Amino acid sequence: MTNTLTTVRIRCVQLSPIIADPEHNIRQIELEIAGAAQDNVDLLVLPELATSGYSLTPEEAREAALPADSPLFLRWQEILGENMSVVVGFCEDGGDVVYNSAVALTPGAPPVVYRKLHLWDTEKLVFTPGREDPPVIDTPAGKLGVVICYDLEFPELPRSLALRGADLLAVPTNWPLLERPQGEHAPEVVQAMAAARVSGLAIACCDRSGEERGTRWTEGTTIIGPDGWATGEMDQSGRHDALVTLDPERRRISERNDLFEDRRPEFYGRLTRS
Amino acid sequence: MTNTLTTVRIRCVQLSPIIADPEHNIRQIELEIAGAAQDNVDLLVLPELATSGYSLTPEEAREAALPADSPLFLRWQEILGENMSVVVGFCEDGGDVVYNSAVALTPGAPPVVYRKLHLWDTEKLVFTPGREDPPVIDTPAGKLGVVICYDLEFPELPRSLALRGADLLAVPTNWPLLERPQGEHAPEVVQAMAAARVSGLAIACCDRSGEERGTRWTEGTTIIGPDGWATGEMDQSGRHDALVTLDPERRRISERNDLFEDRRPEFYGRLTRS
Numbered sequence: 001m002t003n004t005l006t007t008v009r010i011r012c013v014q015l016s017p018i019i020a021d022p023e024h025n026i027r028q029i030e031l032e033i034a035g036a037a038q039d040n041v042d043l044l045v046l047p048e049l050a051t052s053g054y055s056l057t058p059e060e061a062r063e064a065a066l067p068a069d070s071p072l073f074l075r076w077q078e079i080l081g082e083n084m085s086v087v088v089g090f091c092e093d094g095g096d097v098v099y100n101s102a103v104a105l106t107p108g109a110p111p112v113v114y115r116k117l118h119l120w121d122t123e124k125l126v127f128t129p130g131r132e133d134p135p136v137i138d139t140p141a142g143k144l145g146v147v148i149c150y151d152l153e154f155p156e157l158p159r160s161l162a163l164r165g166a167d168l169l170a171v172p173t174n175w176p177l178l179e180r181p182q183g184e185h186a187p188e189v190v191q192a193m194a195a196a197r198v199s200g201l202a203i204a205c206c207d208r209s210g211e212e213r214g215t216r217w218t219e220g221t222t223i224i225g226p227d228g229w230a231t232g233e234m235d236q237s238g239r240h241d242a243l244v245t246l247d248p249e250r251r252r253i254s255e256r257n258d259l260f261e262d263r264r265p266e267f268y269g270r271l272t273r274s
Numbered sequence: 275m276t277n278t279l280t281t282v283r284i285r286c287v288q289l290s291p292i293i294a295d296p297e298h299n300i301r302q303i304e305l306e307i308a309g310a311a312q313d314n315v316d317l318l319v320l321p322e323l324a325t326s327g328y329s330l331t332p333e334e335a336r337e338a339a340l341p342a343d344s345p346l347f348l349r350w351q352e353i354l355g356e357n358m359s360v361v362v363g364f365c366e367d368g369g370d371v372v373y374n375s376a377v378a379l380t381p382g383a384p385p386v387v388y389r390k391l392h393l394w395d396t397e398k399l400v401f402t403p404g405r406e407d408p409p410v411i412d413t414p415a416g417k418l419g420v421v422i423c424y425d426l427e428f429p430e431l432p433r434s435l436a437l438r439g440a441d442l443l444a445v446p447t448n449w450p451l452l453e454r455p456q457g458e459h460a461p462e463v464v465q466a467m468a469a470a471r472v473s474g475l476a477i478a479c480c481d482r483s484g485e486e487r488g489t490r491w492t493e494g495t496t497i498i499g500p501d502g503w504a505t506g507e508m509d510q511s512g513r514h515d516a517l518v519t520l521d522p523e524r525r526r527i528s529e530r531n532d533l534f535e536d537r538r539p540e541f542y543g544r545l546t547r548s
């Protein structure tokens with residue numbers, strides 16, 4: 001990020017992957033990458049497990065898994081254009097194990113793969129949790145962090161990515177529909193709004209749509225500015241576009257306050273393990 | 275907390291302290307303590323700087339300051355009854371310095387004073403920041419944490435209090451009114467909702483009312499259950515009552531997930547300083 005205001009066009013596309021049809025899923029992903037490049041999108045985020053669908057048996061997951069060095073990612077890289085970064089959730093073949101992963105593609109750099117750290121419910125029967133820090137990647141749009149779905153429910157994680165320099169956070173998700181009081185955002189959106197505001201971090205959560213093996217999805221795709229408010233609009237095809245402005249001074253929130261400098265880390269107890 | 279469901283009656287009273295009239299302020303506080311005891315309230319929370327008002331000059335703050343061992347607190351303790359705990363924000367005389375503090379009173383225990391760690395804007399010209407961890411206090415209603423206003427904007431703090439065992443968090447506040455998109459909660463409420471939900475923590479934020487030296491207040495008093503949703507109702511006198519249920523199993527949020535056990539602290543970077 002430079003020392004002036006940067007305005008970034010972010011798009012999330014609420015795809016509806018089909019479990020039995022990876023070719024369909026991959027075709028959809030490629031169409032969206034090509035379309036977003038044409039529309040001058042700076043950051044495109046697609047759902048968690050967009051290549052495979054979510055409600056997989058362990059066998060189906062192994063079957064659908066792609067290696068971290070899949071030639072597919074290089075093909076996608078070729079259609080990115082020169083300015084756009086893309087984050088796509090995929091089912092990763094890790095040899096003996098399968099990961100719930102996301103690949104981040106950015107022009108002129110090798111693909112970066114992140115493996116979900118916090119697994120939700122039956123994911124624990126299918127996937128192995130990651131063992132590495134989430135990435136913070138230099139992109140033309142700013143420094144980009146990546147986490148996946150339930151990861152965002154641990155406020156330590158978006159916070160630590162912001163402290164490591166992230167301007168933007170891409171969050172591929174599959175949010176099962178939960179009950180909530182009338183007039184409220186989905187609870188995961190409340191979480192994302194809070195995480196954005198306390199760290200001056202733009203957060204793009206890309207949910208999926210449709211119904212899958214009895215699970216209904218929240219269809220809660222939300223792009224949140226570094227001020228903590230949701231922004232942009234979704235069209236009828238599930239493409240949510242938003243312009244987000246990254247002001248290098250955005251963490252200076254009053255004459256005497258800065259969101260990071262005001263921290264008192266010596267009083268935050270045992271949040272980490274060294 | 276026992277191993278069964280506990281239902282706790284929480285009250286916040288959105289007082290309007292007057293800067294030039296500490297006697298009035300103290301009379302109001304005592305009336306509310308006595309009234310809440312009569313109404314079988316378990317936890318009463320009153321605003322930040324309820325004894326003095328907020329927009330103080332350094333001289334006014336010194337003038338209004340009460341020592342941590344003020345006989346007032348012992349008098350309040352006498353009218354608590356046998357089951358109620360009370361948290362009140364006050365201007366503390368720390369000898370050479372003045373603190374923005376809160377006193378927590380609970381039956382049969384000495385008063386506990388907490389000094390605000392994170393100071394907002396011109397508070398930095400008046401108060402000295404605290405140098406001790408926020409308390410977690412055993413009360414008949416459960417384990418009670420205390421922070422003050424801007425403290426809550428640092429997600430590390432409610433999280434670390436929950437990890438230290440807090441069931442309930444009392445947050446005396448004075449929230450200056452900020453613009454926000456239509457239909458949204460005050461941003462500080464979004465913060466509190468997120469902090470509550472990720473840790474299964476009930477949070478009672480007691481704001482103040484009225485206008486003071488050109489500052490309008492949000493009047494955003496909110497009591498949030500451990501599920502992250504606002505609850506209860508405010509009457510016309512600014513008394514907000516809510517019943518909150520503390521289930522010892524509330525952090526077990528699916529067959530295979532627990533909000534605390536699922537943490538991966540080795541990946542949360544440098545959130546703390548040892």
